[in-house]
Amino acid sequence: MHDAPSQKEMIAAVKAFIDDTAMPNLKGHAAFHARVASNVLATVLRELEIRPLAENDERERLSSLLNADQNMTISELNLKLCELLRQGELGLDTPGLLEHLKTTTIAQLSIDQPNYSGLPSD
Amino acid sequence: MGVPRDCDKMGRQDDILKGLQDWAGQFYGSGATVERLVRLSGGASQETWSLDVEHSGIVDELILRRVPGGVSVARNSEAIDLGTEAKLLGCAEHTVPTPKVLKVFDPSSEIGEAFLMNRIAGQTIARKILRDDVYENARQCLTAQCGKALSGIHAIPIERLPTLPKSGGLDQLAKYETIYRGFDIPRPVFELTMAWLKKNQPQPVDPVLVHGDFRLGNLIVNEHGLAAVLDWELAHLGDPREDIAWLCVNSWRFGQSQNRVGGFGHLNELLDAYEASGGQNFAADQIDWWEILGSLKWGIMCMIMYEAFRSGSDPSVERAAIGRRVSETEIDLLNLLETRA
Incomplete structure (x- = not known):
């Protein structure tokens, strides 16, 4: 299959159209939604960059935290983690749990809201 | 059309x-x-x-x-x-x-x-109140004024009030947990938070009138500080600490995280003013449970707004995008829970 233009190039082209052409011609509510649309495309571009590696790391951490079968998918692993947390089998005192959740959430925010005030400021 | x-x-x-x-x-x-x-x-x-x-x-x-x-x-x-x-x-x-x-x-x-x-003159936009020079004096007074206003709300005798819903912390936790489970979108940080909140329930206090949405955006501020408290539609009978903590939730600090109270003040100053004007004596760590509940609630409210997109009832890009703000409350929850580990 072809990738000229690539996903990234196509999204960047649409984002540039919104920013440089559409937005200056819109007013009020429509201009607001255009800005949101541009931000969503920026999120997608960050996700294409960050997610593959971050999700792979997340899967490895989850496997070792849950001592799980290597064949489990990331959504199966997260579902399992949720069950164990809900039942109280895992909690704040579980070694490695907070570190895992924090690393995962920071990676998620580096896609979703990279300037959020709750992120560590180092 | x-x-x-x-x-x-x-x-x-x-x-x-x-x-x-x-x-x-x-x-x-x-x-x-x-x-x-x-x-x-x-x-x-x-x-x-x-x-x-x-x-x-x-x-x-x-x-x-x-x-x-x-x-x-x-x-x-x-x-x-x-x-x-x-x-x-x-x-x-x-x-x-x-x-x-x-x-x-x-x-x-x-x-x-x-x-x-x-109509009361003043500003409601949080970012202006927190940053514009014209509100510099207001920012100095606002924490104590909010403490006094909150104690004034909580002091109104219940028998004088119209009929209101009753909702304590555990009622709200149960309600939001049910909503969250209905979405079938598992989020480990929320699971950890809900289990922790259940295990660490605070001692109940007598129910009072709770405003329910006391934060910048719903307060009119002029150059002298607090001019009016608006938007009472989430008022209920409940725990006074809910109002104090809601004002502290990081989402309502609008980027000024270093100031726990609404992005403008310190909690001890708020609690001192609250007590000095007749409110109960609360220590800062009695607010934490409620702040954790508040962040969880806001996270699930963002999921509710995203659900309007997912279900097709509001297909706007804005409703879609708000689903990517849930992770903000997850980092806030982890920052709060970390100090409890």
Whole structure:
């Protein structure tokens, strides 16, 4: 299959159209939604960059935290983690749990809201 | 598509204007005229209109709060109706800076379910209040003023209040947990938080009137500080710490995280002012459980707004995008829980 233009190039082209052409011609509510649309495309571009590696790391951490079968998918692993947390089998005192959740959430925010005030400021 | 809707809109605005003009004639006398009627917000829950009444060379600046379309429909099961909100403003006016209610319209009137109150000058946009030079003095006073206003709300005798929903911390936790489970989108940080909140329930205190949404955005601030407390529609009987903690939730610090109280103040100063004006003596760590609950609630509220997109009921890009703000509350929750590990 072809990738000229690539996903990234196509999204960047649409984002540039919104920013440089559409937005200056819109007013009020429509201009607001255009800005949101541009931000969503920026999120997608960050996700294409960050997610593959971050999700792979997340899967490895989850496997070792849950001592799980290597064949489990990331959504199966997260579902399992949720069950164990809900039942109280895992909690704040579980070694490695907070570190895992924090690393995962920071990676998620580096896609979703990279300037959020709750992120560590180092 | 635009034509019938605009006609409809004009019709409604004309009806509102006529209803207001009739009221002004009775209230001020026959020479009074209603001028500059403008819709201010398209709030999902209530309409807000601005208007002036001119009578004997005087201009009275007013606000009309109105149920969308003038007819109330079952919406947020938690929200109180406009008539109750108007009664609450009356109960609060001696101890809390609030607008004064001038008239409550009957749901069967021309205007529909609505009330009129005086318009208070000032700013509600959080980022301006937190950053603009003109509010520098206001920011110095605001923490103590909020402590005093909160103790004023919590001191109103329950027997004087209209009928309100009762909702304690565990009621809210159960309610939001049910909503979260209904979405079937598992989020480990929320699971950890809910289990922790259940395991670490605070000692209950006597129920008081809780405002339910006391934060920047719902407060009018002028150069001297707090001018009015608005948006009482989430008021209920509950735990006073809920209001104090909601103001501390990081989402309501609007980027100024270093100031735990609303992005402008420190919790000890707020609690001192709260107690000095008659409120209970709370220590800062008694607020933590409620702040954790508050962040969880806001996270699930963001999921609710995203659900409107997912279900197709509001296909806007804005509703889609808000789903990517849930992770903000996850980092806030982890930062709060980390200190408890």
